[in-house]
Amino acid sequence: MSTTETTSKTYHTQMEAARLGIITKEMQTVAEIEHRPVEFIQRYVAEGKIVIPCNKLHTCLKPNGIGSMLKTKINCNLGISRDCKDYDIEMQKVMSAVHLGAEAIMDLSSHGNTEPFRKKLTHECPAMIGTVPVYDAVIHYQRDLSTLSAKDFIDVVRLHAENGVDFVTLHCGINRETIKEIRTGKRKMNLVSRGGSLIFAWMSMTGNENPFYEYYDEILDICREYDVTISLGDACRPGCLADATDQCQIGELLRLGELTERAWKKDVQVMVEGPGHVPMDQIAANMKIEQTICHGAPFYVLGPLVTDIAPGYDHITAAIGGAIAAMNGASFLCYVTPAEHLALPNLEDVKTGIIASKIAAHAADIAKGIPDARTQDDCMADARRKLDWDEQWKYCLDPETAKAIRASRAPEDDHSDTCSMCGKFCAVRSINKALAGEMIDIL
Amino acid sequence: MSTTETTSKTYHTQMEAARLGIITKEMQTVAEIEHRPVEFIQRYVAEGKIVIPCNKLHTCLKPNGIGSMLKTKINCNLGISRDCKDYDIEMQKVMSAVHLGAEAIMDLSSHGNTEPFRKKLTHECPAMIGTVPVYDAVIHYQRDLSTLSAKDFIDVVRLHAENGVDFVTLHCGINRETIKEIRTGKRKMNLVSRGGSLIFAWMSMTGNENPFYEYYDEILDICREYDVTISLGDACRPGCLADATDQCQIGELLRLGELTERAWKKDVQVMVEGPGHVPMDQIAANMKIEQTICHGAPFYVLGPLVTDIAPGYDHITAAIGGAIAAMNGASFLCYVTPAEHLALPNLEDVKTGIIASKIAAHAADIAKGIPDARTQDDCMADARRKLDWDEQWKYCLDPETAKAIRASRAPEDDHSDTCSMCGKFCAVRSINKALAGEMIDIL
Numbered sequence: 061m062s063t064t065e066t067t068s069k070t071y072h073t074q075m076e077a078a079r080l081g082i083i084t085k086e087m088q089t090v091a092e093i094e095h096r097p098v099e100f101i102q103r104y105v106a107e108g109k110i111v112i113p114c115n116k117l118h119t120c121l122k123p124n125g126i127g128s129m130l131k132t133k134i135n136c137n138l139g140i141s142r143d144c145k146d147y148d149i150e151m152q153k154v155m156s157a158v159h160l161g162a163e164a165i166m167d168l169s170s171h172g173n174t175e176p177f178r179k180k181l182t183h184e185c186p187a188m189i190g191t192v193p194v195y196d197a198v199i200h201y202q203r204d205l206s207t208l209s210a211k212d213f214i215d216v217v218r219l220h221a222e223n224g225v226d227f228v229t230l231h232c233g234i235n236r237e238t239i240k241e242i243r244t245g246k247r248k249m250n251l252v253s254r255g256g257s258l259i260f261a262w263m264s265m266t267g268n269e270n271p272f273y274e275y276y277d278e279i280l281d282i283c284r285e286y287d288v289t290i291s292l293g294d295a296c297r298p299g300c301l302a303d304a305t306d307q308c309q310i311g312e313l314l315r316l317g318e319l320t321e322r323a324w325k326k327d328v329q330v331m332v333e334g335p336g337h338v339p340m341d342q343i344a345a346n347m348k349i350e351q352t353i354c355h356g357a358p359f360y361v362l363g364p365l366v367t368d369i370a371p372g373y374d375h376i377t378a379a380i381g382g383a384i385a386a387m388n389g390a391s392f393l394c395y396v397t398p399a400e401h402l403a404l405p406n407l408e409d410v411k412t413g414i415i416a417s418k419i420a421a422h423a424a425d426i427a428k429g430i431p432d433a434r435t436q437d438d439c440m441a442d443a444r445r446k447l448d449w450d451e452q453w454k455y456c457l458d459p460e461t462a463k464a465i466r467a468s469r470a471p472e473d474d475h476s477d478t479c480s481m482c483g484k485f486c487a488v489r490s491i492n493k494a495l496a497g498e499m500i501d502i503l
Numbered sequence: 504m505s506t507t508e509t510t511s512k513t514y515h516t517q518m519e520a521a522r523l524g525i526i527t528k529e530m531q532t533v534a535e536i537e538h539r540p541v542e543f544i545q546r547y548v549a550e551g552k553i554v555i556p557c558n559k560l561h562t563c564l565k566p567n568g569i570g571s572m573l574k575t576k577i578n579c580n581l582g583i584s585r586d587c588k589d590y591d592i593e594m595q596k597v598m599s600a601v602h603l604g605a606e607a608i609m610d611l612s613s614h615g616n617t618e619p620f621r622k623k624l625t626h627e628c629p630a631m632i633g634t635v636p637v638y639d640a641v642i643h644y645q646r647d648l649s650t651l652s653a654k655d656f657i658d659v660v661r662l663h664a665e666n667g668v669d670f671v672t673l674h675c676g677i678n679r680e681t682i683k684e685i686r687t688g689k690r691k692m693n694l695v696s697r698g699g700s701l702i703f704a705w706m707s708m709t710g711n712e713n714p715f716y717e718y719y720d721e722i723l724d725i726c727r728e729y730d731v732t733i734s735l736g737d738a739c740r741p742g743c744l745a746d747a748t749d750q751c752q753i754g755e756l757l758r759l760g761e762l763t764e765r766a767w768k769k770d771v772q773v774m775v776e777g778p779g780h781v782p783m784d785q786i787a788a789n790m791k792i793e794q795t796i797c798h799g800a801p802f803y804v805l806g807p808l809v810t811d812i813a814p815g816y817d818h819i820t821a822a823i824g825g826a827i828a829a830m831n832g833a834s835f836l837c838y839v840t841p842a843e844h845l846a847l848p849n850l851e852d853v854k855t856g857i858i859a860s861k862i863a864a865h866a867a868d869i870a871k872g873i874p875d876a877r878t879q880d881d882c883m884a885d886a887r888r889k890l891d892w893d894e895q896w897k898y899c900l901d902p903e904t905a906k907a908i909r910a911s912r913a914p915e916d917d918h919s920d921t922c923s924m925c926g927k928f929c930a931v932r933s934i935n936k937a938l939a940g941e942m943i944d945i946l
Binding site for chain 2: 141142143144170195198199202203204205206242243248249250251252253254256257258260261264265299300301302303339340341366367368369370371372373375376377379380383384387398399400401402403404405406415416419420422423424426427428434436437438440441442444445452455456457458461462465466468469470471472479480481482483484485486487488490491492493494495497499500501502503
């Protein structure tokens with residue numbers, strides 16, 4: 061029998077609460093956002109099929125649920141780097157991303173003093189905040205990678221938890237076996253995961269086992285204490301179509317499945333990260349395999365990019381792959397910008413990347429029958445039939461851009477109910493007139 | 504037994520030639536482009552599953568084949584309109600489109616004296632040229648739509664054939680039954696086909712049957728004489744997700760199936776046009792139904808757009824739908840630009856629309872196993888592993904754009920083998936160093 065949360069917290073994590081029959085205020089918020097009964101949310105949080113990443117110290121968070129039966133969520137990567145050190149510009153990107161509808165921000169800062177920016181995010185930003193502690197380790201200690209100890213890495217995970225981070229990407233799935241596999245040279249692109257490559261390099265230089273794999277239990281204790289959701293990183297995700305769904309990738313996935321079960325035993329919430337560069341015809345199989353091997357844990361995909369030859373347009377290659385992935389069970393899409401593979405995204409790239417991801421997520425939600433997903437489309441269709449442009453702007457994903465395109469090339473004469481694409485040849489106008497019994501004037 | 508074409512032409516159309524066992528020079532060109540035996544091309548042209556649109560009078564044409572077992576082709580819509588009367592700008596768009604890889608140009612001119620521009624295209628442009636004669640009828644005669652006779656429409660089809668047009672969109676599939684169906688008010692967006700709406704209006708105003716349906720046999724004689732491929736227009740394509748795959752759309756498709764067979768009896772080549780706005784989960788079914796009902800005639804899709812709420816980004820919604828459609832059997836994608844639903848596309852929009860369509864076509868070709876489709880991707884992956892940027896530009900769909908993005912935000916320090924996205928955190932750099940036994944310098 062469920063009890064609604066009152067004052068005293070008698071649980072560590074959302075998963076533990078759900079298993080104890082407690083309905084938390086975060087579950088209630090998620091239920092409202094998703095138009096689902098709260099018992100539905102609670103049940104799947106208990107089973108691990110929905111996560112609600114919400115560090116207890118991120119008090120300004122507007123919680124969101126991630127799971128394949130919920131609306132597909134999107135993440136936007138940002139952060140300070142050597143080549144973009146301006147905190148104000150990064151904060152502008154964050155606020156723009158939240159305004160455009162990103163439910164999560166990953167702070168991938170890799171330069172300077174990272175803690176103040178991270179704390180600013182968890183104190184001011186209502187979106188879920190994620191990090192990749194291994195990036196931060198080198199920066200935090202300001203020491204060469206090879207000199208860091210396993211404990212140093214774990215301490216950074218604790219620091220991020222204390223800073224209020226909601227989810228952390230940990231590349232726990234690679235180990236010394238992976239090094240052997242990569243050294244066989246069967247892969248075209250080896251590893252393309254930034255975090256994975258750092259751990260690979262550290263293992264190569266020190267001869268030690270992956271600390272995130274070896275000390276996984278300690279990490280679980282930290283995550284349990286603060287309710288940090290683990291995003292199990294896919295160090296072996298394919299970096300090109302030729303490497304997709306290979307032994308290396310699936311081998312890591314098998315380990316991620318085991319690590320998922322170990323986390324669940326301690327009531328720690330888990331997502332699993334996925335590919336990567338994948339040909340379209342392999343995407344559905346990838347989603348299905350993740351669901352079986354990782355027991356329905358939410359799948360967080362990085363793309364997938366469906367071709368390697370479109371740098372400058374990888375927001376489009378990722379939108380194709382992301383839409384297919386989400387339709388087939390992925391719950392969470394990491395945005396990809398036009399600058400992917402080429403440069404740090406600027407403010408415009410961030411916006412374009414978010415809109416492309418939102419399109420993919422929304423199209424998938426319609427396809428998989430998420431309740432009310434098509435309502436906005438139906439309103440848009442009604443507005444279009446009426447050629448009511450002010451009404452159309454209300455239902456646009458990005459009304460500013462749409463308005464600007466129409467305004468920049470408005471029709472020359474005064475039939476302002478149409479646009480310059482067709483002018484008096486507008487099909488909607490012709491049919492409306494024909495149905496009203498009016499004559500059609502085209503010339 | 505096949506005979507290779509020598510000097511004398513003893514056939515009317517490519518289909519007739521193929522059926523007579525003649526291998527034309529157009530089939531040979533297509534075989535070379537596709538890396539397929541010419542007998543393979545001939546066989547499917549004879550069966551109607553491949554079309555080679557090539558009007559005998561379009562002598563500068565570089566022929567291309569369209570069929571689901573060949574590389575997916577793309578079309579770019581252009582033309583003079585009341586709101587864009589500049590012939591030079593339109594010709595610039597044409598040459599840019601061909602340079603970017605569009606295999607077909609549809610001239611949708613709807614203003615002024617259309618014949619010179621059309622003839623310029625068939626005399627100078629190596630891409631397939633398509634038109635929609637019903638648009639031109641009003642313009643050509645400079646008379647109100649309601650005053651045109653059935654013969655007037657057919658005469659415009661003949662004029663376009665004489666002008667060297669390779670394929671014509673004819674909305675033969677709607678008839679007086681369709682008017683009744685639309686008047687029941689079951690559809691949200693009624694008809695959104697420009698040509699379809701003109702015929703609908705003409706039928707409403709005159710009380711007559713659709714001339715393209717009533718005089719289909721005369722049209723077939725014209726098309727047979729010049730080898731004009733008929734693109735059977737889908738007047739009833741859905742204009743919003745809510746109308747997708749409905750009775751109206753599938754009813755028209757059934758008539759298009761009958762019209763396909765009638766054309767084939769006269770050796771006239773046929774493509775079938777398809778939707779439109781379609782939720783992702785209905786696309787594969789649409790492709791399958793077209794194949795069965797229209798006996799494998801190549802499917803030419805307009806999108807499909809997978810959501811209605813992204814004006815300003817419909818090149819992306821169409822790339823998602825087009826990629827899925829092509830993977831499931833569509834052969835030919837009509838490009839969609841960011842200006843769709845809003846304004847006439849400008850030169851930049853045309854480029855963006857073509858690249859987005861090329862991405863969709865290429866991703867689908869890889870997914871359906873078109874021979875050598877992935878070669879370019881594999882070369883790109885090799886160049887990326889080597890961090891060889893000059894080599895990478897060679898394999899980009901749009902090297903200029905990619906180069907410009909990297910150059911605009913180059914890494915600050917001198918490790919120019921990476922880009923500013925990751926700088927010294929570049930995974931490829933780290934792994935290359937680790938595999939070479941080198942120390943990793945991140946700070």
